[in-house]
Amino acid sequence: MTRLSSVLRGAIMPVLVVIIWEILSRAGVFSAAFLPSPLAVAARWVQAMQPLQPFNPSESSYLVWLVSGEFPHDAAASLSRVLSGFAIGAGLALPLGLLMGTSQRIYTLMNPLVQILRPIPPIAYIPLAIVWFGLGNAPALFLIALGSFFPVLVNTIAGVRQVDSIYLRAARNLGASSMTIFRRVILPASSPFILAGARIGIGTAFIVVIVAEMIAVSDGLGYRILEAREYLWSDKIIAGMLTIGALGLLIDTFASRLNDYLLRWHRGIGT
Amino acid sequence: MVDTHISISHVGMVFRSSGGDVVALDDIQCDVPRGEFVCLLGPSGCGKSTLLNAIAGFARPTSGTITVDGRLISAPGPDRGMVFQEYALFPWMNVERNIAFGLDIKGIAADQKQAVVDRLLDKLGLSDFRDRFPRDLSGGMRQRVAIARVLALDPPLMLMDEPFGALDALTRRSLQTELLRIWTEDRKTIVFVTHSIEEAIYLADRIVVMTYRPGTIKRDLVVDLPRPRDPASPAFNDLKRDLAELVMAEQERSSDAERRAAAVD
Numbered sequence: 306m307t308r309l310s311s312v313l314r315g316a317i318m319p320v321l322v323v324i325i326w327e328i329l330s331r332a333g334v335f336s337a338a339f340l341p342s343p344l345a346v347a348a349r350w351v352q353a354m355q356p357l358q359p360f361n362p363s364e365s366s367y368l369v370w371l372v373s374g375e376f377p378h379d380a381a382a383s384l385s386r387v388l389s390g391f392a393i394g395a396g397l398a399l400p401l402g403l404l405m406g407t408s409q410r411i412y413t414l415m416n417p418l419v420q421i422l423r424p425i426p427p428i429a430y431i432p433l434a435i436v437w438f439g440l441g442n443a444p445a446l447f448l449i450a451l452g453s454f455f456p457v458l459v460n461t462i463a464g465v466r467q468v469d470s471i472y473l474r475a476a477r478n479l480g481a482s483s484m485t486i487f488r489r490v491i492l493p494a495s496s497p498f499i500l501a502g503a504r505i506g507i508g509t510a511f512i513v514v515i516v517a518e519m520i521a522v523s524d525g526l527g528y529r530i531l532e533a534r535e536y537l538w539s540d541k542i543i544a545g546m547l548t549i550g551a552l553g554l555l556i557d558t559f560a561s562r563l564n565d566y567l568l569r570w571h572r573g574i575g576t
Numbered sequence: 577m578v579d580t581h582i583s584i585s586h587v588g589m590v591f592r593s594s595g596g597d598v599v600a601l602d603d604i605q606c607d608v609p610r611g612e613f614v615c616l617l618g619p620s621g622c623g624k625s626t627l628l629n630a631i632a633g634f635a636r637p638t639s640g641t642i643t644v645d646g647r648l649i650s651a652p653g654p655d656r657g658m659v660f661q662e663y664a665l666f667p668w669m670n671v672e673r674n675i676a677f678g679l680d681i682k683g684i685a686a687d688q689k690q691a692v693v694d695r696l697l698d699k700l701g702l703s704d705f706r707d708r709f710p711r712d713l714s715g716g717m718r719q720r721v722a723i724a725r726v727l728a729l730d731p732p733l734m735l736m737d738e739p740f741g742a743l744d745a746l747t748r749r750s751l752q753t754e755l756l757r758i759w760t761e762d763r764k765t766i767v768f769v770t771h772s773i774e775e776a777i778y779l780a781d782r783i784v785v786m787t788y789r790p791g792t793i794k795r796d797l798v799v800d801l802p803r804p805r806d807p808a809s810p811a812f813n814d815l816k817r818d819l820a821e822l823v824m825a826e827q828e829r830s831s832d833a834e835r836r837a838a839a840v841d
């Protein structure tokens with residue numbers, strides 16, 4: 306009951322904003338190109354979500370057909386870029402971070418370079434990415450990988466370095482070798498930090514993918530809203546933006562659930 | 577002929593620091609027979625943990641030697657199970673996994689491992705908590721798990737650094753009693769660090785009182801009271817009074833030194 310009422314109370318503001326927006330649009334305060342009415346946006350969204358072809362069982366399965374519309378297709382393209390770019394970035398950052406965290410020598414060697422490169426926003430690499438990789442998926446993946454690389458790296462280093470030495474002593478006392486300690490103590494003990502880094506990394510990847518799609522490729526949600534701008538389809542721009550928001554929320558919810566599950570042993574997370 | 581388990585010979589430990597060298601241990605000389613329950617007693621900072629860590633193999637003494645079973649100690653090993661005041665349980669493993677950790681490393685077969693774990697869960701009254709993570713356990717339960725984790729490897733020697741220091745009085749007493757029961761059953765050698773005089777008298781065959789900086793042995797005495805010991809008995813209290821005098825003198829030197837150090841800062 307309280308849950309329902311809090312949901313209802315939470316809905317007051319958004320609903321109010323939409324109503325006022327609709328009223329102002331109908332009163333002709335804004336032109337449709339400047340700010341289309343919420344109903345027009347909704348209609349555009351429904352249209353863009355729908356499959357282009359009628360369902361034909363001989364061509365595809367029902368599920369594939371269901372997500373064959375323009376926005377579902379773009380969302381899938383964006384999502385797969387985020388995931389592959391993130392996999393590349395995190396896949397490189399994790400081993401390097403573990404090395405830098407465990408070995409003081411490698412840390413001293415690598416840290417200045419990391420500190421110089423880290424503050425450069427991935428967006429600033431766009432011109433270079435195009436020079437290096439041309440147009441297409443390659444520069445996009447490069448930028449996304451770069452965007453997720455540093456958050457994962459920095460958190461992994463911090464995570465390994467904060468491992469309480471008492472765990473290392475206990476493990477050594479029980480006969481663990483360095484390899485076992487690394488695998489069964491350092492890795493799990495630093496996992497809260499590493500996962501926090503991964504979550505920031507995937508968030509950054511999501512920002513970068515939208516920008517990258519605006520310059521280098523011809524599908525994905527980022528491309529779609531920029532394309533809509535060329536025709537001054539403001540309703541489609543806003544519908545696309547809302548889809549981006551929903552996808553971001555979906556990714557973050559999933560990451561946060563996974564985090565809670567993996568860290569259910571960890572202090573500070575309710576069971 | 578005494579069967580010497582631990583032999584500590586002229587052991588010294590000096591920590592070099594910016595504020596000058598700290599002589600944590602100086603010429604410690606002590607043999608522990610197999611199966612003995614020894615308590616190291618002394619005020620904070622007198623070097624109890626340093627000595628225990630040296631026996632465990634975490635830190636090499638700067639002078640002298642420590643042998644266990646005649647072998648020179650140079651690294652930590654599972655033959656010297658350590659129980660820490662901070663429990664040091666792995667928070668990402670549940671009770672069962674924590675207890676099995678040492679057995680995993682030894683590569684014991686799964687069914688055999690399970691048998692050992694089950695026996696220890698039962699022995700320490702942990703059976704209902706086997707799936708819990710450490711954060712969901714009370715301090716007393718955590719320390720039981722830590723003891724079980726060490727016992728799983730059945731080490732001939734157990735090193736305990738103020739294991740019950742963070743527990744409330746009742747839990748503390750019940751764990752002391754349980755430890756004595758385990759010790760009576762297995763007759764492991766136990767070196768137990770404490771700064772509680774009563775705890776030392778309640779538990780130990782022998783109490784080694786240490787001095788503060790440099791850490792040396794001030795008194796090495798045998799507790800000749802029948803078990804279970806009654807803390808209210810006159811003999812218990814006589815011994816307590818004697819030890820209190822010894823420890824208080826060191827305690828004062830310790831707090832004087834700390835005040836001086838604070839004044840310098």
Ligand SMILES: Nc1ncnc2c1ncn2[C@@H]1O[C@H](COP(=O)(O)OP(=O)(O)OP(=O)(O)O)[C@@H](O)[C@H]1O
Pocket residue numbers: 591592593598599600618619620621622623624625626627771
């Ligand atoms: N790594 C170190 N570097 C410098 N000094 C140290 C180090 N470890 C211990 N000491 C010093 O050596 C002395 C003995 O320390 P130790 O921890 O063994 O004392 P303790 O008897 O266990 O005290 P407590 O009851 O507080 O645990 C202390 O004065 C401490 O400041």
Ligand SMILES: [Mg+2]
Pocket residue numbers: 624625626737
């Ligand atoms: Mg200590």
